Amino acid sequence: MTFDFDRLPDLGAGDSLKWNRYAGREVLPLWVADMDFAAPPAVVAALQARVARASFGYAEAPDRLVATLRDYLQREYDWMIEPEWLIWLPGLVSGLNLACRAVDGDVFSATPVYPPFLSAPRLAGRELATVPLVRQAGGWRWDFPAVAAALAAHSATRLFLLCHPHNPVGRAWHDAELREIAALAERHDLVVCSDEIHCNLILDPARRHRPFAMLSESAARRSITLMAPSKAYNIAGLGCAFAVIPDAGLRRAFVAAMRGIVPHVNALGLAACEAAYGASGDWHAALLEYLRGNRERVEAAVSRMPGLVMTPVEATYLAWIDAGELCTRHGIAEPQRFFEAAGVGLSAGADFALPQAGGRAHPENPARHFVRLNFACPRAQLAIALERMRAAVASLA
Known part of the structure; x- marks a missing residue:
């Protein structure tokens, strides 16, 4: 086709x-x-079928969507998740802001970075420490000694906001870089909130995305992974995203931060998500x-x-x-x-x-x-x- x-x-x-x-x-x-x-086309057809039902009440993710998403993550990344790890969101930016509210402590990130990484900590009343990425021949790199120094200097930091792949510098982080971040998170007792909305936009055919949570059981326990079909399938206006949080306690804190401020995902967004991951x-x-x-x-x-x-x-x-x-x-x-x-x-x-x-x-x-x-x-x-x-x-x- x-x-x-x-x-x-x-x-x-x-x-x-x-x-x-x-x-x-x-x-x-x-x-x-x-x-x-x-x-x-599969997304357009799914939306047309959903509109034809003429019913637009409050919606929740049906079992078939959860199954489709689990199959997709296993097929694309060898990542096997449990249904209870999933939390549906009306957008990935909501997830960044919720992470800053759910984790009790200040925040670290690297710049330049997608602007909500810079605003979400402030809106949650958190302090933000940053270290710039450095440009070397061939691309942008982490300055890990500077990251370690910043984390040591800001002992109240409890959340590491990771952009993976990185917007705007266009890096797809290698496993060695992710392992360094995981080691720092372990050393400083940090939760890593990994924005992986561009995970299915790796342009090198020989490369494959590795979710941060797949590095180890320890990395999974301290991870919040944010994903959405919006960027790779061009459906950002339909407002459907999700968090994957393996740790039950962290998941409860995230859900508690949602109460009263985060609406349901809309029915059309859920239908489009299923068609994107399952038929496109x-x-x-x-x-x-x-x-x-x-x-x-x-x-x-x-x-x-x-x-x-x-x-x-x-x-x-x-x-x-x-x-x-x-x-x-x-x-x-x-x-x-x-x-x-x-x-x-x-x-x-x-x-x-x-x-x-x-x-x-x-x-x-x-x-x-x-x-x-x-x-x-x-x-x-x-x-x-x-x-x-x-x-x-x-x-x-």
Whole structure:
């Protein structure tokens, strides 16, 4: 079966957060992390069948969905979970915020990182310590000595927020890196909340995602794994995610934090989730092949733009682009606004890092000269965006 990723779906209903930002303007939106592709046919068919029932009361995950999800996790990752470990959520960001409330202590994470990692601790009244990832030849890496020092200096820390694979730097963490994190969690008695929403967007065909909780029984006991079909199957607007929490005590604390503030998952989200994990494998394989081609086009184009640098994208459909040299050379304060003026709407790098590192104040945001580009769009659209970026950079010469 073939799928048409070159066709832009109908986005004219006026409810697209991504496209509404630039409504009426000649700006291509390549910012927020959803895809400009039609959803999998199996998902569309499942939604049509569910709507035809004309019943939309409070919903809960049926047994067949739980079975489908368990089969999916075992098939894709050799991860065998028990049904009672599952907690259904209306979105993954809810899970990040709940983890910060359920674990009694302060929080650690590495930057740059998905912005809710930075806001969730504050909203829960927790202190957040951060250490920056470091860029080396070939990609971004953990500075584990700095992480260890930060954890030692912030003895009240009890929660490690892990982005795995990492948004925005595009790393798919190796087992050795995950084992180092697990050792630190053991040493400092930390719960690891692992955001694995991009786990099924590994772009290297030879790589396979390893859930953090699969490292060992000890890692599983101190883990909260957050997943959702929203990114890889383009159904973010249907609001369906889940947490996997093997430890009963930690699970009770998480559920207690939900009471009174977290609504039920909606019925359409549950139907879409079942179809995504149970009947969309061919579509997903074709998607990954298309994204690999788009990644290559972005990497090649950026390499020819003076003043821009990016490292290989191992996972996600997000390119993290360093425009620092361009900004310094030409006095550009905000590269996101520079490219927006050229007709390309990117995410501003400053949103992905607090103005601090290792708990110490920084004079300025370390990610301010970066932009994040979402390349999950039809090739023709991507080509126009990359050409606009090239022309904007060339105009400065």
